[in-house]
C-alpha cells in the first residue's frame with residue numbers, strides 16, 4: 001500500500017507520512033500469511049537457492065515479537081521443513097524483545113559457531129514479524145517481512161566480534177501487555193528519545209572497544225556504510241545526524257572546521273537538552289547530509305518500501321546495501337545498530353569479504369533479487385487495508401476457521417496458513 005494513499009485516507013496533512021516520516025510504502029499480511037508461514041517461506045527458499053543439505057543445519061534461532069503462541073516457539077513449526085531428511089538434531093528456540101529478538105538470535109548463532117560446542121554445521125537465523133498498530137499516528141509505521149540468514153565460518157559477511165557495544169535498560173516506550181490484541185501500547189515520543197539515547201550509548205561503547213583494541217580513534221568515517229533499525233526513515237536520518245554530533249563531542253576526525261563552527265553553539269547542552277533541541281536536530285541533519293547520502297542512503301530502500309519489519313528491519317536495511325552496492329563491497333565495513341523497545345540495543349559491525357560461490361557477494365545479491373521482489377508486489381487501497389486489519393483483529397487468537405481458497409495473491413513457493421482447528425492447531429501448505 002502506498003503511504004501517500006494512506007495519508008489521504010487518514011486525513012493526515014499531505015506529506016506527513018511520505019516526507020515527515022519518510023516512508024514510501026507499507027507491507028502487511030492478509031489472512032493467508034503470518035510470521036510462521038513467512039518464516040517457512042524464507043527458510044525453504046534459502047535452503048533451495050543455495051542448495052544446502054538440510055542435515056547440515058545444526059542450530060536454528062528465530063527472532064520475533066509477534067506472539068502466536070505463549071509457549072510453542074516459531075522454531076518448532078520450522079522443524080517441519082527438516083522432517084523429511086530426518087534431521088531433528090537442531091538446537092535453538094525463539095528470542096523475544098521487540099525489534100531486538102533477531103539480533104539476539106543472530107548473536108547466539110554466531111557465538112555458537114565461534115564456541116567449543118560448534119559441531120561444524122551451519123547456523124540459521126530467522127527474523128519474522130508483522131508490525132501492526134491500532135488506528136492512529138503509529139499506524140503508518142507498520143510493515144511485515146521475514147529474513148533468513150545462514151551462519152558459518154569463512155563467511156563473506158564477517159562479524160567484527162570484538163567491537164560490540166550494547167545498552168540495555170527498563171523503560172515503557174513500546175510494549176505488548178494486552179495478550180488479547182496484536183497491537184502494542186506505544187509512547188511514540190518516548191520511543192524516539194529512547195532510541196537516540198540507546199544509539200549514543202552503544203556508539204560510545206563501540207568506539208571505546210575499537211579504540212582499546214586498535215589504538216586509534218573511531219569516527220563515522222571508519223564505517224563505509226551504516227544500517228539502522230528503521231521504524232521509519234526520518235528516525236534513521238536523525239540517528240545518523242546524532243552519530244555526527246557524537247563525533248563532534250569526541251573531537252572526531254569526521255568533523256571539519258566548518259562543521260565545528262556550526263555545531264559549536266550546541267556544545268554546552270546537557271545530554272537531556274540535546275534530545276529535545278529542534279535546532280540541534282536541524283543543524284546536525286544538515287551537516288551530516290553529504291555523508292548520509294553516501295553511507296546510509298543505500299540501506300534505506302527496503303525499509304522505505306516495506307515499512308517497519310521489527311526484527312527483520314535492520315537486516316532488510318543490510319540487504320538493501322548488498323543489493324545497491326554489491327559490486328564494490330569487498331573490504332568495506334558496515335556498522336549496524338539494532339534497537340528493540342523496552343529496551344535492548346547493540347551496535348556491531350561486519351567486514352565484507354570476497355566469498356566463494358555460492359556465497360560470493362554478487363551471488364547473494366542475485367539470489368536476494370530485491371528489484372524482482374519489489375516489482376512483483378500487489379498494490380492495495382487503504383480501504384482494503386483497513387478491511388483486512390479488521391478481519392485480522394478477529395482472527396488474532398481465534399480457533400476453528402479456514403482461510404480463503406483464493407491464493408492468487410501469493411507468489412509460487414510461498415507458504416500460507418490453511419486452517420486453525422478447534423484445538424488452535426495451525427496447518428500450513430506451500431503454493
Ligand code: ACO
Nearest residue numbers: 013014015016019020021137138141188189191195231341
Ligand atoms: N509534511 C511534511 N512533514 C510533516 C507534515 C507534512 N504535512 N506533517 C508533519 N510532518 C513531520 C513532522 O514535523 C515530524 O517530523 P520531525 O520529527 O522531523 O519534526 C514528522 O512529520 C512526524 O510528525 P509527528 O507529528 O511527530 O508524528 P506523530 O507524533 O503523529 O507520529 C510517531 C510519529 C510518534 C513516530 C508515530 O508514528 C509512532 O508512534 N510510531 C510507532 C513508534 C515508533 O516507531 N518508534 C520508533 C522506535 S521504537 C520501534 O521501532 C517500534
